Amino acid sequence: MKEAVENLLETACRALSELGEDSKALDLARVRFLGRKGELAQLFKELGKVSEQERREAGRLLNEAKARLETLFSEALEKRRELDSAGRQAIDVSVPGRRAPLGRLHPISQTAAEICRIFNWLGFETVEGPEIELDYYNFEALNIPRDHPARDMQDTFYISEDVVLRTHTSPLQVRTMEKRKPPVRVIAPGRTYRRDSDVTHTPMFHQVEGLMVGKEISFGDLKGILTTFVHQMFGKGVALRFRPSFFPFTEPSAEVDIECVMCRGKGCRVCKSTGWLEILGSGMVDPEVYKYVDYDPEEITGFAFGMGIERIAMLKFGIDDLRLFFENDLRFLRQF
């Protein structure tokens, strides 16, 4: 028996070494030696003929042989697979993918969306209004009467005597309060127009207006909300500065500067060496404005703010020429 087993192993080894490239031969060889009716199975059948004393020993030999054969075959199979895949032509994974084309939102849209997202998250609702606006909403009801020097602050495009292209998004303050009872918390993005065109001005630009009005809203709250906004927009550590200013429809009014995002406040060309960048105007809603919308200034307080989207986008993306926004050059648009 021992001899027969050794013979079998020897034959199997030789058969495996002579297999060559053919993978079917391996399968056949496996059947020949390990199959249900294979040579090993035949030897197992003969186990019955072996004397009882030897049977134990013979059984051990056969089982060892079986394990040995299985190892040999799985090794051969493994080797075979390796050879197979090595032989096959591999894909050049550096060939570009067949991708669907991808466009981009205009950087102004991206910036406006980001600003609105932050305020929406703070509970401000996005509202919209007409761009061809009544003088009444654009000026009059914002406490900018016809013969006030504050009208000089904005060069206006006129459609007719009483109709203008809105010079800011502030008319939305009045329009919103006219329609709603306090509390009011809105944000109003949109196009605005001023009769001005040079390196730092385009006749059309974008603003976002914000308004929060209710009971017990203080200047401290204005600082709180705008600080939250700046930290969301430009990063947690960015310093802010509130500086007295003048807008006819807010009192007190404040200009908000942020620490220069280009030089981190050290002073550079962008911030004209001041370390500060002016980014928005704000203030407590002037009681005069409440009169136009029938709110009681004794009962209701609140704040408003407005910012230029182009300005924020320029800071956010490091764009140095305002006019690029409206040229719509693909080489520009692709970068965002």
Next chain:
Amino acid sequence: MLISLNWLSDYVDCSLSTESIAEGLTMAGLEVEAISVRHPQLKNVVTARIEAVEPHPNADRLKICLVRAHARGGELLRIVCGAPNARAGVVAPLALPGAELSGGVVREAKVRGEVSGGMLCSRKELGLGEDHGGIWILSAETAVGVALDEALGIRDVLMEIGITPNRGDCLSFMGIAREVAALCKTAARYPASAVEESGPPIDSLTSVTIEDAQGCPRYGARLICGVKVGPSPDWLKDRVEAVGVRSINNIVDVTNYVMMELGQPLHAFDFNRLREKRIVVRTARAGERFTTLDSVEREPGEGTVMICDGVGPVAIGGVMGGLNSEIAPDTCDVLLESAYFNPVSIRRTSRALGLKTEASYRFERGTDPDGVPRALDRAAELMRRVGGGRVAAGRIDVLPHPIAASEVELRCERVNRLLGTSLACDEMKEYLESIEMRVEKTAPGLLRVRVPGFRSDITREVDLAEELARLSGYDRIPVTSPLASVHAADCDPRQMVRARAKELLIGAGFFEVINYSFIASDALGKLRYSDTDTVPAPIRVKNPLSDEQGVMRTTLMPGLLDNARHNIDHRSENFKIFELSKVFLPAGQGPGAEEIQHLAGIMAGNRSPLALYGEAEVDFADVKGVVEQICAFLRTEELRFRAESLPPWLEPSASASVYVSGQRVGELGSVHRDVLQACDVKRPLLAFRLDFDGLLDLRGPVPLYRGVPKFPPVPRDLALIAEERIPVEEPLEFIRSLKEPLVESVEIFDIFKSEQIGAGKKSIGYRFTYRAADRSLTDEEVNTVHGQLIAKVTARFGVSLR
């Protein structure tokens, strides 16, 4: 407002550094926009004494001056100089290497072989005068070796301060001094206003009558007789020039000086040219014409405040004087005007005449009615001093109605609540007093504030709140979070859909563009719209910057076509762009226009972003696919494309109108070649336009769930040989209209033409998917239904089955 710190120091003592003052003013609402040195060219220019003069070895006209430029000790410098007046013992300005004079930067250089360590200068070379006759010989007592500007006492720093329209009171040195004083916790010093009078009382010499008390509530006058008009003394000239005012003569310079000093505009009349020697303030008469100082004849218009003499106008009140009464070289007696004009009236006049002056600028921002006499006295005294005249005794001060100072009640607690501060009432009192308010505590927590006349902007409690915030510092107001009820911000579904539609287009490879809302007046012409077309005429801008921006757009196409032109010209030839934004249609709702959202886009060049995967160009199916995709996104129903009702900017053979639920919502196709030519676009373009707002109204409802099918689909094909002119969609529509319940879907999978089929024919392959909700369909069942459908289709379209 340009402020000289030298001049400012006349009115306030402040030990803070220039930078701290600038920072403090900025944080008090007076933004310091720039700080500069008065004479930057005098850097590196010092006083020097010529100790000895030697001849130049190589040039007869030049000499070598041995110059001492140190107070004591130090080496003598060798300076080459050609000025005849350079002689031993004189003190003169010496520009050292590095000095940046108007003629260039001074360097140590060889002049005809001799090294010169600097340059002795004339007045002109230093930009301090016209004299160029030789070097500027300074007084012999001048200290040697000090900076020239310091030695001359003209070292000065200038601050450019941005003054907001509400702070007219800060358009003067005194106004800025008051703010600096508050900053430094000190008091501002007003200039002396004592007048040395002589001669007869003014009342015996002239009179003032106010007929228009509305436009001119206060008018003061003084008379200075026997003046000698001439150049201003150096100090006066230097001061007005320091703040950018041209020196005219001693009398006019005094009026400008006092205006800069106190903020009160003044006017000087040649008294002897005033007819009847008196002043009448009245409104202009219709058609009245008048020639102002600048020699322009103007028609002030009814209601304008006119300053007249006994016969007619001599000045437009608060705006500009007249040629007929201006100070001339031979003027002997001067009538000085100091008045308070109604700000609104001045602004109207200034705007109507298109005439803005230093005076009108201040008057329309509100001057101090109480400051009228002070300015009058100050200027009269200065004129006496620099013009050598005599000031007639007394002054005229006509004030038809007393002008009440404004008094404001302040509730300390209310102000603290508004600001979020916790200032004590006494603290508030102190702050307000620091800017010359008179404050009285009338009850606990209650202040009565008397506002000085120069602060016409303060009339309400809230105005005082701003002053308190400003003076105590915005940075000291605590940062708090508002207490507000929780409510979800409503979201306008239209905004949301617009945002998502944009995302969808971006995913399809489109770049968003933003174009101006105005278009050229002839833009519609370029789109081949003619006058007879029934498109609405765009709304005109009354005062456009140019004709290119003359009208409000009624279509997005001009902007997009221009973007296409720009990009093709810059070698970006493969692109997809879109704009989703407003157009402005005349009339309708809205204050001036109906503003509706349009969506339009242009495609050009290769379909695939990579040439590797083919360089086929986009075609009609691509642009149609975009529109179909948008409509699918909006779940609109009954989307149809028909080659009818096309706008003129599309190529009729390759374009279609878009209909949703029977309503026309836009168009798409190839841009007409004439339009491409008119817009200078050098490549073919495909375009689409949708009335986005209209489309939103047609969007489908939120879908209701229907069970996912449990039984397998059974496919069947149908090949039709059809007349080429039959749209492939027509049989499809017909099949759908039959509403066979077992047909789940039908789609076109193949369209081709060949010789075999024959000329004028095409083969259309339709793939049917059959499915039942409650069972697996058998072949026989499907074959029966399919056969019936084929019969109906062939009967209807007369097409043969392949």
